[in-house]
Amino acid sequence: LTGTIEEIAKIAKVSRSTVSRVLNGDPNVREKTRQHVLEVLRTTGFQPNRAARRLAGGHARIIGLIIPSGVARLFSDPFFAILIQHISHACSARDQAVMLWLAEPEYERRMIGQLLGSGLVDGVLVASSVIDDPLVEALHHSPLPLVMIGRSPHRTEISSIDVDNIESARRAVHYLLERGRGRIAVVNGPQNMISGLDRFEGYKTALQDWGLELDPALVVPGEFSEEDAFRGMEALLQREQVQAVFAASDSMALGAMRAIQKAGLRIPEDVALVGFDDLPLASRTDPPLTTMRQPIPGLAVTAVETLIQQINHPETGPKQIVLPAELVIRGTG
Amino acid sequence: LTGTIEEIAKIAKVSRSTVSRVLNGDPNVREKTRQHVLEVLRTTGFQPNRAARRLAGGHARIIGLIIPSGVARLFSDPFFAILIQHISHACSARDQAVMLWLAEPEYERRMIGQLLGSGLVDGVLVASSVIDDPLVEALHHSPLPLVMIGRSPHRTEISSIDVDNIESARRAVHYLLERGRGRIAVVNGPQNMISGLDRFEGYKTALQDWGLELDPALVVPGEFSEEDAFRGMEALLQREQVQAVFAASDSMALGAMRAIQKAGLRIPEDVALVGFDDLPLASRTDPPLTTMRQPIPGLAVTAVETLIQQINHPETGPKQIVLPAELVIRGTG
DNA sequence: CTGAAAGCGCTTACAG
DNA sequence: CTGAAAGCGCTTACAG
Numbered sequence: 001l002t003g004t005i006e007e008i009a010k011i012a013k014v015s016r017s018t019v020s021r022v023l024n025g026d027p028n029v030r031e032k033t034r035q036h037v038l039e040v041l042r043t044t045g046f047q048p049n050r051a052a053r054r055l056a057g058g059h060a061r062i063i064g065l066i067i068p069s070g071v072a073r074l075f076s077d078p079f080f081a082i083l084i085q086h087i088s089h090a091c092s093a094r095d096q097a098v099m100l101w102l103a104e105p106e107y108e109r110r111m112i113g114q115l116l117g118s119g120l121v122d123g124v125l126v127a128s129s130v131i132d133d134p135l136v137e138a139l140h141h142s143p144l145p146l147v148m149i150g151r152s153p154h155r156t157e158i159s160s161i162d163v164d165n166i167e168s169a170r171r172a173v174h175y176l177l178e179r180g181r182g183r184i185a186v187v188n189g190p191q192n193m194i195s196g197l198d199r200f201e202g203y204k205t206a207l208q209d210w211g212l213e214l215d216p217a218l219v220v221p222g223e224f225s226e227e228d229a230f231r232g233m234e235a236l237l238q239r240e241q242v243q244a245v246f247a248a249s250d251s252m253a254l255g256a257m258r259a260i261q262k263a264g265l266r267i268p269e270d271v272a273l274v275g276f277d278d279l280p281l282a283s284r285t286d287p288p289l290t291t292m293r294q295p296i297p298g299l300a301v302t303a304v305e306t307l308i309q310q311i312n313h314p315e316t317g318p319k320q321i322v323l324p325a326e327l328v329i330r331g332t333g
Numbered sequence: 334l335t336g337t338i339e340e341i342a343k344i345a346k347v348s349r350s351t352v353s354r355v356l357n358g359d360p361n362v363r364e365k366t367r368q369h370v371l372e373v374l375r376t377t378g379f380q381p382n383r384a385a386r387r388l389a390g391g392h393a394r395i396i397g398l399i400i401p402s403g404v405a406r407l408f409s410d411p412f413f414a415i416l417i418q419h420i421s422h423a424c425s426a427r428d429q430a431v432m433l434w435l436a437e438p439e440y441e442r443r444m445i446g447q448l449l450g451s452g453l454v455d456g457v458l459v460a461s462s463v464i465d466d467p468l469v470e471a472l473h474h475s476p477l478p479l480v481m482i483g484r485s486p487h488r489t490e491i492s493s494i495d496v497d498n499i500e501s502a503r504r505a506v507h508y509l510l511e512r513g514r515g516r517i518a519v520v521n522g523p524q525n526m527i528s529g530l531d532r533f534e535g536y537k538t539a540l541q542d543w544g545l546e547l548d549p550a551l552v553v554p555g556e557f558s559e560e561d562a563f564r565g566m567e568a569l570l571q572r573e574q575v576q577a578v579f580a581a582s583d584s585m586a587l588g589a590m591r592a593i594q595k596a597g598l599r600i601p602e603d604v605a606l607v608g609f610d611d612l613p614l615a616s617r618t619d620p621p622l623t624t625m626r627q628p629i630p631g632l633a634v635t636a637v638e639t640l641i642q643q644i645n646h647p648e649t650g651p652k653q654i655v656l657p658a659e660l661v662i663r664g665t666g
Numbered sequence: 667c668t669g670a671a672a673g674c675g676c677t678t679a680c681a682g
Numbered sequence: 683c684t685g686a687a688a689g690c691g692c693t694t695a696c697a698g
Contacts, residue, residue: 047450
């Protein structure tokens with residue numbers, strides 16, 4: 001279908017070295033030659049064989065996208081689906097293919113071996129992980145460039161892209177406090193993930209800012225799942241009176257919303273509600289959800305570009321990039 | 334980390350040909366030699382370089398998993414997330430890596446070129462598609478082995494794995510009719526996808542079986558999304574009285590459930606409800622959802638195995654495999 | 667049953 | 683700026 005570099009060379013009447021140079025953007029090609037080869041490349045629709053490319057020591061332009069096993073349960077959260085879509089999109093736009101590795105405890109060892117040994121992947125993106133995930137540790141000690149989405153608290157030597165969860169959560173809760181809501185419940189994410197931990201931290205900080213005590217009775221443990229949030233909130237509402245709820249994800253906000261409405265309380269009159277993520281569903285709930293918007297496209301693009309940078313210039317040190325979130329005020333608070 | 338075949342050969346004191354043969358299960362190796370090489374392979378944890386393998390004419394053991402652009406919107410339906418997890422699992426268990434291609438209109442052409450030209454992938458799995466998707470057509474006309482999840486109505490030359498959507502939907506509606514529910518609304522999936530079309534077909538057939546007329550006023554168009562189902566159902570309940578609802582997916586059943594309950598109707602006393610999929614959420618709704626269970630693990634495993642079969646024995650003709658669904662009776666009908 | 671050799675399609679010093 | 687040549691790590695006839 002697409003032929004080999006040799007055939008292109010023949011058509012363009014140059015050596016295969018020259019074709020390869022053009023393909024790889026090597027500056028040591030006369031401009032006229034380059035244009036000519038480029039033209040042949042275009043008309044033939046040539047696609048270099050990535051396997052050969054990789055084998056010969058170049059980059060295959062393949063990125064490994066890893067979902068650690070501890071996170072696999074969350075895989076059906078729309079946040080993930082959307083994140084993966086944007087990562088995939090960012091890769092396509094940069095002519096990078098994506099290899100998906102859903103880590104599973106049983107195959108984790110083998111997976112790492114394959115990632116390293118199979119010689120396919122130029123670098124690796126870890127999409128969210130549990131704190132101190134051994135998989136991340138292993139990856140970090142491998143020669144493969146690595147970028148995480150979500151910061152790694154104990155490892156600033158690993159490049160990561162994250163939203164400022166602490167500050168964002170704090171701002172969300174401030175917003176509720178400013179609107180006169182004193183008793184604010186929190187629906188937490190998993191506390192073994194940094195995003196869950198940080199958002200809870202932000203909640204606590206906001207209370208402190210206002211000189212309020214943390215009331216453990218107002219803390220609903222959650223796992224980023226709608227159902228858990230629904231149940232937890234339902235139970236809480238039976239014993240406590242609250243004026244507002246901060247949910248650490250939109251999925252959980254949805255669950256909380258259902259519980260609040262089921263309890264016969266009005267949103268936002270009786271109970272205000274702020275979520276986190278700004279998934280598409282947030283604008284379609286009734287009333288529409290006020291929430292902290294995660295810049296998912298930005299996270300994806302930045303992660304992919306950071307990784308590519310790391311692949312092409314391994315000498316560049318690790319980077320921690322923090323992206324801002326934005327409060328989107330709608331009808332729930 | 335894992336070394337090359339050459340190093341294994343040296344340790345095992347055989348030629349690299351022999352190592353390659355045991356690696357590939359070639360029967361022309363003396364049993365004692367094989368055991369010895371296997372032992373060395375085991376102790377070294379050797380991983381063959383897939384890029385080299387593929388280049389040399391063997392199989393890379395990489396499967397391309399394609400989500401066509403027409404389906405990308407559905408990507409955040411938990412059904413997809415779970416399906417992908419199972420596919421990934423089935424591949425890991427068979428030592429196959431997964432390359433993810435979320436097709437996007439803008440990059441679709443390039444993607445196909447890459448799939449074919451990049452020489453990375455041994456075969457391709459299309460996870461659900463729109464009817465007569467041009468992407469599937471292109472793939473079908475390529476030399477790459479192809480298996481679809483979801484049947485392709487006009488192309489029996491393509492291997493496909495599917496659940497019997499028509500019959501399953503029919504059984505679901507029969508179940509409601511048998512329980513004395515005469516006026517049954519349907520929340521449809523997209524009618525440009527075979528699963529949406531077939532389930533509607535099953536609904537219509539069931540009505541016919543009972544000598545009932547199809548009432549267009551009872552048909553809620555949907556796109557497999559909870560929100561659309563919620564709105565559609567809400568609108569329907571304002572003008573119609575129904576005794577039951579058949580939703581073509583669990584996500585939509587959830588939306589319908591919310592609408593029914595919001596309208597002050599009891600489930601199942603006033604309105605019975607049957608979904609389709611049996612996602613984890615089905616057992617956790619209130620009341621728990623009665624639904625047709627799709628054998629997702631079975632679909633995934635069968636699809637992967639069919640594709641591997643197709644890769645290893647291209648002479649085998651295409652296969653259409655239909656898996657049974659099962660009605661799971663819970664609290665909604 | 668086993669090994670030496672050619673070749674897969676690239677990249678990258680090396681020489682000019 | 684360009685080309686001839688070596689080499690990446692495998693597989694697979696070919697010869698024995």
